[in-house]
Structure formats: C-alpha cells, structure tokens
Amino acid sequence: MIEIRNLKKSFGQLKVLQGMDASFEKGQVVAIIGPNASGKTTLIKCILGMVLPDAGDVLLNNERVNGEVAYKQHIGYMPQIGRYPDNMKMGQLFEMMKDIRVHNRPAVLDEELIRRFRLSAMYQKPMSTLSGGTRQKVSAALAFLFDPPVLILDEPTAGLDPLSAEILKHKIIAAREAGKLVLITSHIMSEIEEMADAILYIFEGKVKFLKTVTDIKSEYGDEKLGKAIANYILQEMNNG
Numbered sequence: 001m002i003e004i005r006n007l008k009k010s011f012g013q014l015k016v017l018q019g020m021d022a023s024f025e026k027g028q029v030v031a032i033i034g035p036n037a038s039g040k041t042t043l044i045k046c047i048l049g050m051v052l053p054d055a056g057d058v059l060l061n062n063e064r065v066n067g068e069v070a071y072k073q074h075i076g077y078m079p080q081i082g083r084y085p086d087n088m089k090m091g092q093l094f095e096m097m098k099d100i101r102v103h104n105r106p107a108v109l110d111e112e113l114i115r116r117f118r119l120s121a122m123y124q125k126p127m128s129t130l131s132g133g134t135r136q137k138v139s140a141a142l143a144f145l146f147d148p149p150v151l152i153l154d155e156p157t158a159g160l161d162p163l164s165a166e167i168l169k170h171k172i173i174a175a176r177e178a179g180k181l182v183l184i185t186s187h188i189m190s191e192i193e194e195m196a197d198a199i200l201y202i203f204e205g206k207v208k209f210l211k212t213v214t215d216i217k218s219e220y221g222d223e224k225l226g227k228a229i230a231n232y233i234l235q236e237m238n239n240g
C-alpha cells in the first residue's frame with residue numbers, strides 16, 4: 001500500500017535518512033521505533049510530503065507520489081505537536097476542516113473521537129487556551145475525521161490521560177480491523193505490543209529491520225517485546 005525506496009534526507013551536514021527501504025500493507029499497525037533524533041518524524045513527514053526527500057521515492061498503491069498534493073487526502077495525520085490558529089475556536093476549526101474537505105469532495109465523516117473525547121462541550125474555547133492533552137485529542141479527532149485508508153500518528157498517546165489513551169488505542173485497533181494501514185511512532189513498548197503487528201526499527205538513518213512482532217519475540221528470545229528488542233540491540237552492539 002505504501003512503499004519507500006532509497007529515501008534520503010539531510011539537514012545541512014546532518015544525514016538523517018540514509019537510504020531507507022520499506023513497504024507497508026493495509027490491515028496492519030506498524031510501529032516505527034528508534035532512538036530520539038533517529039529520523040522517525042522525518043520519515044513520516046517525507047511520506048506525507050511535508051518534507052521533500054533529497055532522493056528516493058514514496059509510492060502509494062504502486063504510484064509515485066513525490067511532491068504531489070492529491071494523495072494526502074488518503075492519509076489522516078496526527079502530528080507530535082499540533083499547531084492551530086490561536087484565536088480560532090475549537091468548533092470553528094472542525095467546521096473549517098469539514099468545509100474544505102467537503103468542498104473538494106463529498107466526504108464520509110467519522111466523528112466517533114469527537115464524541116468519545118466529549119470535544120463538542122469545548123467548541124467555544126479558543127485553541128490557544130486548550131491544555132496539551134486536549135490539543136492532542138483534537139489532533140487525533142482530525143486525523144480520523146475523514147475516514148482515511150491510511151493513518152499516520154506521531155506519538156499518539158503522549159500527553160493523554162489513561163482513559164483517553166485507551167479510547168485512542170481502541171480506535172487504532174478498530175482501524176486495523178477495518179483494513180486500514182496505521183503507522184505509529186511511540187517509545188512505549190507495552191503500548192506498541194498492544195497494538196502493533198510489525199515493527200520498523202530505524203537506527204543511524206537506516207532501516208535495521210521491518211519484522212512482525214511474533215517474529216521479533218521468537219528471534220530475539222523473549223515473550224516481552226521491549227526485552228526482545230533490547231536483546232537485539234545488545235546483540236548488535238556486541239557484533240559492532
């Protein structure tokens with residue numbers, strides 16, 4: 001469904017993506033993991049066309065989408081930190097997003113997260129006055145709003161209270177069941193274990209592996225995903 005081929009991106013002297021290849025099929029939750037500053041968000045932004053790669057291709061359903069605009073309507077994106085116009089009220093933001101989309105193409109709306117997070121009770125609040133967690137809820141609700149076949153969620157549960165995190169995890173699993181492709185980044189192994197079918201591990205600008213959770217556990221000898229990945233990293237350090 002989504003494929004990246006030989007993706008490269010530098011910021012000045014800093015080589016962040018150094019030739020990455022991977023492909024992701026629908027009906028999967030894939031967790032992108034790696035150390036801080038290893039390039040997870042940069043990879044996501046290249047897939048979204050928000051960062052232009054220096055080399056390589058991004059393909060959606062076998063078609064190159066580098067730099068195009070139209071394919072973005074197939075992807076719901078939840079950024080790590082959502083930035084919204086300060087003076088706009090939350091209700092206005094949702095209405096504006098719906099207007100833009102419906103104007104372009106009739107859309108199926110999925111307002112489940114607006115309901116479950118009880119966001120409409122806060123529609124009169126200016127975006128600048130919202131708490132960090134509430135902002136996250138708005139970002140999540142917007143990502144799912146147009147029922148896209150692909151969701152890209154950058155640390156989706158960071159800053160959410162436990163109940164809200166459960167609601168979002170449930171939504172992510174339901175999206176997978178509905179045949180969508182979900183790419184998430186997270187540093188919380190227990191959470192990845194609950195949701196992910198496969199792990200893309202990136203390190204120093206390269207894809208170290210893209211494997212199913214089941215294979216990782218059996219290959220790296222632990223029932224717990226976090227320990228299995230730690231075993232892999234230690235093994236690599238000893239080999240290197």
Ligand SMILES: Nc1ncnc2c1ncn2[C@@H]1O[C@H](COP(=O)(O)OP(=O)(O)OP(=O)(O)O)[C@@H](O)[C@H]1O
Pocket residue numbers: 011014016034035036037038039040041042043
């Ligand atoms: N626009 C930019 N200009 C310059 N450097 C950038 C830019 N965007 C990212 N970087 C750098 O690229 C590297 C990778 O950043 P990125 O945000 O992709 O990491 P990450 O793996 O998502 O990190 P984290 O786990 O901390 O969220 C970092 O060193 C970052 O400072």
